[in-house]
Amino acid sequence: MELFEKYKYPILGGVVGLLMAVFIISVGFFKTLLLLICIGLGAFVGFYLKTTGLLDKFINKNR
Numbered sequence: 001m002e003l004f005e006k007y008k009y010p011i012l013g014g015v016v017g018l019l020m021a022v023f024i025i026s027v028g029f030f031k032t033l034l035l036l037i038c039i040g041l042g043a044f045v046g047f048y049l050k051t052t053g054l055l056d057k058f059i060n061k062n063r
Contacts, residue, residue, distance in 0.1 A: 020032070023035065
């Protein structure tokens with residue numbers, strides 16, 4: 001566990017690189033790029049809704 005704590009970011013970077021390589025090889029470059037764009041947009045929308053509280057207001061209004 002101490003080894004993981006010491007090298008946490010290089011290990012996570014290696015795992016992300018491995019996953020990217022697998023996606024590029026299995027589904028292709030442009031589909032992988034589209035997937036990354038969709039993930040980024042989804043994360044941005046989720047972060048925006050969390051910080052503004054729009055979704056919470058909408059859900060509580062309908063109860």
